[in-house]
Amino acid sequence: MERQPLGADAPQFLTQPPDSLAGWVQAFDTRELPVLRDSALLLEDLRLVEEEVDAHTIADGIGDDPLMTLKLLRHVAQLRKPATREHSDAETTVEALVMLGITPFFRHFGPQPTIEERLRAQPLALLGLRNVLSRASRAARFALGFAAHRLDHDAAVIHEAALLHDFTELLLWAHAPTLALEVTRRLEQDHDLRSVDAQRSVLNVTLGDLQQALMKRWHLPDLLVRISDDHASENAQVRNVQLAIRVARHSAHGWDNPALPDDVDAIAQLLNLGTTPTWTLLHDLDR
Structure with a gap:
């Protein structure tokens, strides 16, 4: 579950660059992706009316947020079995939401940390x-x-x-x-x-x-x-x-x-x- 408070502890930043490409990949792979405040607020509004929401509604709301888009695509990709990835890619936000399902989406993506707060x-x-x-x-x-x-x-x-x-x-x-x-x-x-x-x-x-x-x-x-x-x-x-x-x-x-x-x-x-x-x-x- 990605449920992190919107404020709380001071953020920890990288101040020295890793020595290699692998080091950078590891550094970013283990860090939470913050999203835009507008996306975070919209998701909380939609959570209240989850039964009335479909994939297009959510996709339209987060479609201009590359960070939330990346976060969703990454999560859905990690759920797929390696043997099926080649033939079951969710190539767009709508496809990713349909593949994941609305209820599992809201269950996994709780209140989101925001880049503005960070x-x-x-x-x-x-x-x-x-x-x-x-x-x-x-x-x-x-x-x-x-x-x-x-x-x-x-x-x-x-x-x-x-x-x-x-x-x-x-x-x-x-x-x-x-x-x-x-x-x-x-x-x-x-x-x-x-x-x-x-x-x-x-x-x-x-x-x-x-x-x-x-x-x-x-x-x-x-x-x-x-x-x-x-x-x-x-x-x-x-x-x-x-x-x-x-x-x-x-x-x-x-x-x-x-x-x-x-x-x-x-x-x-x-x-x-x-x-x-x-x-x-x-x-x-x-x-």
Whole structure:
């Protein structure tokens, strides 16, 4: 049972990076996943009317929370027998809830610890985490729009892959805020420094490698793992997610970033659209 108080003891943070990828996997594997306060409050409201709730109701309520989404997918994956995992993946939040059942869901997921409470004394870390959440939400919206335009039957999984694309960065802010702030500080001091180099210097790993390792450790759906693998960029679904992430990053502070025209050209090619219609689509999706 995951029943933890919303406040109580002061949180324990990682202040020194593990030496290896395996060390980071172990560190995050054994720590509780906090969720957004809105998700925690919504689940308590729905718990009161459990008999009137279905999978779509819960999924709609937590669908913009990558931490709660990850928590649910991880739990359902761990319930499945290894021999059946390949053919019984719950690839979306709705599928995971249907597979688990509403009553078992509420029984397992009691009152949830929240990220706002965890980082209450870390306002800069909470701001950093919220920036990642905002980017993830916009990227997921772009990814879903691109997938719908491409008539991709895995559009829901593509949306989820974009939403979860940076979940290790969220975990870093949640569990190692000092280290996350140091990565941010180095990037702000040196605009020519690549993110992966800053991560490797401070953390001894890159967040991308850590994410793939955690997804495999937690037996997350194979399709979700494949779509989230940035090294498989020739795959159209992976490109869909990558370009959604790129345009969300580059437009985070407005649409005048000099990197955006290249993004738009690549998106236009993916969607078989002209440049002007692609700009129009992006602005429509961002409203």
